[in-house]
Amino acid sequence: MEGIAIMTSGGDAAGMNPAVKSAVDYARKKGLTPFLIRNGLRGMIDGDIAQAKREDVSGILHRGGTVLRSSRSKRFFEYEHRKTAYENLQKHGINKLIVIGGDGSFAALNQFYADFGVPFAGIPATIDNDIPGTDYCLGVDTALNMIRDSIDSIRDTATSFSRAFVIETMGRHCGYLAMVSALSSGAEICIVPELEYDLDAMGERLRKDVKDGRGYILAIVAEGTNMAEYLTRWIKVNLNMDARLTVLGHVQRGGSPTVRDRIMAYKFAVSAVDSLIAGNTNKIMIYKDGTMGSVDIETVNSTKVELNKDILQLCEHLSK
């Protein structure tokens, strides 16, 4: 009997629950004994580890967040605590790990492997879609559709007045959510870290547009630019239009996983289990050009996030 443990780590993302369920079901089908680690890396140290029971993963497929809960653990940076974690795994006969999370979590498991040789497979999950090497991270599609719902609701009010709405999406270093949201909601303005903006050109374009009959304006701004409040005032002054700011906040994180996130969760989980059974370790599952695959964690660490050029190009005209 070989034990395989599944955990979620870092910021939560829709799709984590279906990934957990799929990993448990598929691991069992392949003759492994699935375990669940609760509370992420902290739980690994504290021994929140138990064999997965049917009821643990029943009825979780359609729920947002992560039923395994997550955490950020400073203690895991210390060898001593990692050793405790290792001993906890040994007690249960666990010699394979699947971690669903972001690159910080992958790096932690990489160090853990260097210390104790426990093989792991990583499943990328973060709504920012900013893990190098993969076109898709779990949670992105659900986050985009949650943002869609919010913008569509704001649009109801926007069309009732002659008004501008500035909407700030999540994304500290990455404008992916903002750009895709701008395109899919037909916004007139999009401000992201990856694109230079030109307010003068923008002012000219939009004043002309309003003159030609445009009734309202939607502007999507990525959190990381810190431009949301400034832009709101700028619109009032320069376009002579009432403007309101909405910071979407944590509403973007939740929601029932979309079909795409559930299916991707399924595929990522199957890949991760298969990768471990095949004897691989330190691999991150990726989805690239429409196909599942995996890369070494070193590749992830040494690669810069490649921006989707398609999306960038389609958005360019919205920042000037």
Place this chain on the structure above:
Amino acid sequence: MEGIAIMTSGGDAAGMNPAVKSAVDYARKKGLTPFLIRNGLRGMIDGDIAQAKREDVSGILHRGGTVLRSSRSKRFFEYEHRKTAYENLQKHGINKLIVIGGDGSFAALNQFYADFGVPFAGIPATIDNDIPGTDYCLGVDTALNMIRDSIDSIRDTATSFSRAFVIETMGRHCGYLAMVSALSSGAEICIVPELEYDLDAMGERLRKDVKDGRGYILAIVAEGTNMAEYLTRWIKVNLNMDARLTVLGHVQRGGSPTVRDRIMAYKFAVSAVDSLIAGNTNKIMIYKDGTMGSVDIETVNSTKVELNKDILQLCEHLSK
């Protein structure tokens, strides 16, 4: 042929569109000729008035906001502009008005009646539910369910960590939305203008609660209290728990009208048309103790908003 004009005025609220459609359809059925005034009081001055056509009100029942658009008009305070508005109505043979909006709009029409004797009926519509005399204002149920969706989404993240979420709802002077949302989402804290809060007692209660196993905390705060940011910091310090603030903003205003708002819109519209046909004027339609009725606008103006004592009492323990 008698003309009846319908307009929306003030802040938008879900339910305005079904009220417009119902008023048009029912007025026509009763032998009146329905007109639509676009852009609220401003449109009345500017002559944005036209006979209602089938396509104007077709397919609007399920849409948020108001297809007639709204505005706030300073000019309407001046007699000269009101006179222009009156002349616009006369040109079309309009001698009855239905205004869907809040008490500011009702007061404007009241003055207009004093000036020119054009009878009107008011339909209360505001998500704040703070118009005196009526238990219900159009838009409230939809706003509450939009807030519900946001809180349920945030809960997904909240349950994934040991974290507090402070959520600010709309409501400048009135905590209705916040209180009902707190009750219907099972929040642990509710801060509204109508209830004194006691942070010391609250701290004691919640520290005990967390000790007993509570994993996360939801706090709902009404905009008018200006307490959202303070409470977020207070939780971090006093409950030693990570806390995040989400200001729901304009997402609350939009969304497809709920069944309740559509049905109430229907009933309010029928009442308003019937009231005008019966020769009444300056009446505000109300829903009181489960029954439709109407009151003089003077009654509305001279009455203080009566807080729903049931709701207040149910919420009391959440602010201390």
Place this chain on the structure above:
Amino acid sequence: MEGIAIMTSGGDAAGMNPAVKSAVDYARKKGLTPFLIRNGLRGMIDGDIAQAKREDVSGILHRGGTVLRSSRSKRFFEYEHRKTAYENLQKHGINKLIVIGGDGSFAALNQFYADFGVPFAGIPATIDNDIPGTDYCLGVDTALNMIRDSIDSIRDTATSFSRAFVIETMGRHCGYLAMVSALSSGAEICIVPELEYDLDAMGERLRKDVKDGRGYILAIVAEGTNMAEYLTRWIKVNLNMDARLTVLGHVQRGGSPTVRDRIMAYKFAVSAVDSLIAGNTNKIMIYKDGTMGSVDIETVNSTKVELNKDILQLCEHLSK
């Protein structure tokens, strides 16, 4: 220590979960010890009874269906099995019961009281809204909004073609869901058990309407009339229009409880606990003319369901 047990029984309805949670929380607050009976009357016989723990009712407020599960039990008609149920309650010191369900379940508990003198309070919950004496039954508002979502989706297709859509809602003996849905979706046809229909008049009305530019037709039919398929064919032949039938089925039953259902659940639960504490028994909680109250179960049994005359009147013109 006094035990109070809560169960759900009969067909499931949104609002059952918040009612369970509210009853448990409020009972505890009032010094009672809350128990949960799982699987309805069957579970009472089989002894599926346990003291309510925090985690039993945590995170259930926003979930459809009933986490206590439900059942229909033939055995409960037999004295012997009821005796077993009684003994199960005694073991736990339970001397008060709250049953959330329909009139069949209330009648069963009434018999149980006659046998063993265990006081109970009933909370009306059924999407049909057909329990005599109360204006509102838990689950109705959520069901109506689920139907709204389905009809709004079908409308997208309907407006894309010149087509009629016949939509069958639940409701074996009662057309409430169909009528309110017809009104709130602006349907052109509504067929319910409570209203006579006149296809000749309807044909004339709609042929004229189509000639005047109507692009599509929505027809809402209550299940109990068995008219859905016939009407679909009738439209094809008599209006010369492509017509499609959709039977909404169990989609109507689920979904996260609306705010209205959550608040009503809260109020019903508080009333039920208070009623039992006050020493009452065999009372059914009701909501009448905007106020909570209660009536004897005999009154419920001997009363005919009173149709909402408002709604009936507003719908009349849609069945002819």
Place this chain on the structure above:
Amino acid sequence: MEGIAIMTSGGDAAGMNPAVKSAVDYARKKGLTPFLIRNGLRGMIDGDIAQAKREDVSGILHRGGTVLRSSRSKRFFEYEHRKTAYENLQKHGINKLIVIGGDGSFAALNQFYADFGVPFAGIPATIDNDIPGTDYCLGVDTALNMIRDSIDSIRDTATSFSRAFVIETMGRHCGYLAMVSALSSGAEICIVPELEYDLDAMGERLRKDVKDGRGYILAIVAEGTNMAEYLTRWIKVNLNMDARLTVLGHVQRGGSPTVRDRIMAYKFAVSAVDSLIAGNTNKIMIYKDGTMGSVDIETVNSTKVELNKDILQLCEHLSK
């Protein structure tokens, strides 16, 4: 000035509206004059053609169905009527066509090109995802998420009882919707045209599963198999479990386009306009292995729909 006309044809699909808007906007940006043909091929014959105005495509991005409406036209099979259509295009100076629809519509435009040499580009749009050569057709993602919502709602009831739910999805010749829905909802049974089923094996598997504690069963059946009613009865008899059938029907077709459908609409539209500007004709836009491209219509016609082997393999165990 060069005219380019856009039309929707065949069954409606979410994503048609954003595709129309994107095509109009992008064509204009590229110096072409966009026209809209309403009512599909029938409108082309009847001359329902007009230059696209701002308000025609404003506020349509988030709406299901097609605001251009669609139709099936027998007249288009006759040369004489196609000639009329051609003359209509000539009147407006239209020498490029974009058709958003399925392979029947593409074939019609192909014949039209053979007759009169009007170049066209096709954008695949059908919820069945069964157009050869492309991995994705507009509307699929939205349909899948609408089905998800329905199944998640039915699950609420399913978990409240010990019951099986059989759910029939659309798909006459293709089980794509059913398979992806089965996977993403964690169904226990999936019956599609592409996979042989083995009821004996299935019975054995599920009886064991129920014995091990499974509380309810979800079965997804593709319309084209005609198996939904049979399977419902089979479950009752062979698994000794109450079973209910829900035919999802036209609810699947509507709904606001998901972000994926809006973005794909954008990319398909840009590709189609670019393809026509580059002088190509009779090309169908495709999305293959994560990249946009195009193929000759002959290739589409001569190719068999290739089933997604991944999905088929993942579903195999659900039909036996």
